[in-house]
Amino acid sequence: MRGFRFYKILSTLMRYGLDDMIPRRWLPWYVRAVRRSAFWLRNRHRDKSVGERLRLALEELGPVYVKLGQMLSTRQDLLDADMIVQLSMLQDRVPPFSGEHAQTIIEKALGIQSITDVFEEFDVQPLASASIAQVHTAVLKEPAGRQVVVKVLRPGINKTIDADLELMEAVARLAARYLPDGRRLKPVEVINEYRKTLYNELSLDREAANAIQLRRNFTDSELLYIPEVYSSYTRPNVMVMERIYGIPVNDVERLKANNIDLKVLAERGVEVFFTQVFRDSFFHADMHPGNIFVDPDSGASPRYLAVDFGIVGTLNREDKRYLAANFIAFFNRDYRKVAELHIDSGWVPDSVNVEEFESAIRTVCEPIFEKPLAEISFAHVLLNLFNTARRFDMEVQPQLVLLQKTLLYVEGLGRQLYPQLDLWKTAKPYLERWMQEQIGWRALLRNVKEQAPYWAEKLPEMPGLLYDTLQQMQKGGRKQREWAQQFLQHQRKTAVSRWWSLLAASLSVSAAAFIITDQQLWLTVPTATLAAVGWLQAWWSRP
Numbered sequence: 279m280r281g282f283r284f285y286k287i288l289s290t291l292m293r294y295g296l297d298d299m300i301p302r303r304w305l306p307w308y309v310r311a312v313r314r315s316a317f318w319l320r321n322r323h324r325d326k327s328v329g330e331r332l333r334l335a336l337e338e339l340g341p342v343y344v345k346l347g348q349m350l351s352t353r354q355d356l357l358d359a360d361m362i363v364q365l366s367m368l369q370d371r372v373p374p375f376s377g378e379h380a381q382t383i384i385e386k387a388l389g390i391q392s393i394t395d396v397f398e399e400f401d402v403q404p405l406a407s408a409s410i411a412q413v414h415t416a417v418l419k420e421p422a423g424r425q426v427v428v429k430v431l432r433p434g435i436n437k438t439i440d441a442d443l444e445l446m447e448a449v450a451r452l453a454a455r456y457l458p459d460g461r462r463l464k465p466v467e468v469i470n471e472y473r474k475t476l477y478n479e480l481s482l483d484r485e486a487a488n489a490i491q492l493r494r495n496f497t498d499s500e501l502l503y504i505p506e507v508y509s510s511y512t513r514p515n516v517m518v519m520e521r522i523y524g525i526p527v528n529d530v531e532r533l534k535a536n537n538i539d540l541k542v543l544a545e546r547g548v549e550v551f552f553t554q555v556f557r558d559s560f561f562h563a564d565m566h567p568g569n570i571f572v573d574p575d576s577g578a579s580p581r582y583l584a585v586d587f588g589i590v591g592t593l594n595r596e597d598k599r600y601l602a603a604n605f606i607a608f609f610n611r612d613y614r615k616v617a618e619l620h621i622d623s624g625w626v627p628d629s630v631n632v633e634e635f636e637s638a639i640r641t642v643c644e645p646i647f648e649k650p651l652a653e654i655s656f657a658h659v660l661l662n663l664f665n666t667a668r669r670f671d672m673e674v675q676p677q678l679v680l681l682q683k684t685l686l687y688v689e690g691l692g693r694q695l696y697p698q699l700d701l702w703k704t705a706k707p708y709l710e711r712w713m714q715e716q717i718g719w720r721a722l723l724r725n726v727k728e729q730a731p732y733w734a735e736k737l738p739e740m741p742g743l744l745y746d747t748l749q750q751m752q753k754g755g756r757k758q759r760e761w762a763q764q765f766l767q768h769q770r771k772t773a774v775s776r777w778w779s780l781l782a783a784s785l786s787v788s789a790a791a792f793i794i795t796d797q798q799l800w801l802t803v804p805t806a807t808l809a810a811v812g813w814l815q816a817w818w819s820r821p
């Protein structure tokens with residue numbers, strides 16, 4: 279089975295002529311000979327560009343490869359422009375599975391006899407079908423009449439994905455070991471990162487939890503609405519969610535026909551993104567047009583509706599602070615600051631030469647300012663920064679890559695809605711306000727507020743703790759006094775003993791002198807006796 283899949287992958291890549299991408303000198307003669315003899319696997323798409331051939335091959339290989347291609351479409355450091363364009367056009371080409379089959383999966387997952395136990399109505403015709411899941415519309419019995427969508431994981435998808443990932447990893451290991459650039463490209467790490475993303479998407483209960491969290495973050499928001507999840511009908515392979523009726527965000531004609539203010543809509547897109555990143559540290563990271571809709575009745579105060587919460591990004595406080603500071607420094611053209619921030623944050627090792635790093639950033643970024651501000655791409659600024667930083671040993675930061683990809687979508691959508699959208703003008707006040715809140719007395723107040731529940735929780739224990747501490751101190755004080763007394767006594771004894779020793783030594787020397795000089799001999803005995811008494815006293819008074 280595995281061998282067959284391997285053959286299928288290899289033959290697909292060959293039929294699209296993708297083996298031409300490997301330099302001839304990397305292949306030993308026998309591999310080239312085998313390749314030449316496989317006449318039935320000729321490149322049949324010579325008329326197409328490499329990027330297009332890669333896209334078509336990945337689409338033919340199925341969901342795992344399509345998603346991998348989509349993920350690689352942000353890696354401008356690895357791939358050339360044509361490939362990036364083609365990869366971002368990647369689409370699933372899998373036929374839907376039967377509605378009856380979906381029904382059986384739902385019944386089994388929910389542990390019910392018949393779909394009608396839970397649903398008033400269930401449409402066997404899928405509303406949408408993608409490589410990983412399929413969506414059906416339905417009406418719930420409880421709460422009665424509630425219109426919902428039921429997302430069902432494609433049957434057998436786990437096995438397909440596991441098998442493909444295993445193969446991919448084996449190839450990545452070979453590539454890492456044998457390709458000249460293998461180490462730098464980190465193929466095994468790329469596959470592992472990808473595995474994590476895929477597994478997250480494969481678990482609908484996790485997706486449901488993400489949706490619930492996002493909905494809570496945007497309760498009563500005028501900017502974004504997140505449909506309600508019905509947790510009691512949600513399982514790892516089935517999710518039930520309130521149905522929304524919105525205009526797809528890229529359907530500009532319909533938006534205009536519904537009198538949606540496109541300028542405000544575009545600006546709100548930026549605001550929603552920055553709110554998610556900087557206020558909540560939790561952002562929807564799959565913002566492609568198929569997942570974002572607009573409330574048709576929201577007119578002059580347009581509101582977004584979002585679905586598909588399989589991929590979300592999170593940032594820690596430090597990342598956020600450095601990111602905001604980076605943006606601000608960049609738009610102030612303070613490249614030294616940008617370089618220092620990268621080092622301070624630990625994204626780039628501190629052994630890096632700041633001057634060289636600053637100069638590299640300037641070389642890449644300064645031409646960007648040749649354009650009017652409204653044309654500058656925020657996402658490309660970030661990408662350029664990260665690519666430059668990679669040359670200075672910046673480790674791949676998955677959370678930042680996800681953020682950059684999301685920003686790319688937000689920006690693309692925004693400019694499609696309102697081409698003059700000045701992202702920086704919209705985002706700058708927001709970022710500056712946020713930075714202000716992170717320092718000074720406001721930050722202090724916020725920290726106190728954040729810590730208050732913890733202190734409140736500990737407060738009832740305080741009197742007891744205080745009593746214990748005081749008692750310890752008292753006991754300690756008594757002990758300390760005892761030690762001090764002992765010490766003083768010791769000192770005193772040492773001094774007395776030293777005094778007797780000195781006296782006894784002088785008397786001994788005198789007695790010896792009487793004997794040696796043969797004078798005053800009669801004094802010898804009493805002096806020696808006194809000396810002996812002195813030595814005895816010195817010995818007794820020692821500490």
Ligand SMILES: Nc1ncnc2c1ncn2[C@@H]1O[C@H](COP(=O)(O)OP(=O)(O)OP(=O)(O)O)[C@@H](O)[C@H]1O
Pocket residue numbers: 405406407408409410411412413427429505519520521522523568569585586587588
């Ligand atoms: N709550 C909803 N209300 C109305 N339509 C929905 C809802 N949820 C999903 N859909 C429709 O179903 C489509 C597929 O849903 P979703 O994006 O969640 O599936 P997916 O398998 O993750 O697809 P992909 O990964 O290609 O985005 C959406 O593009 C949208 O048209």
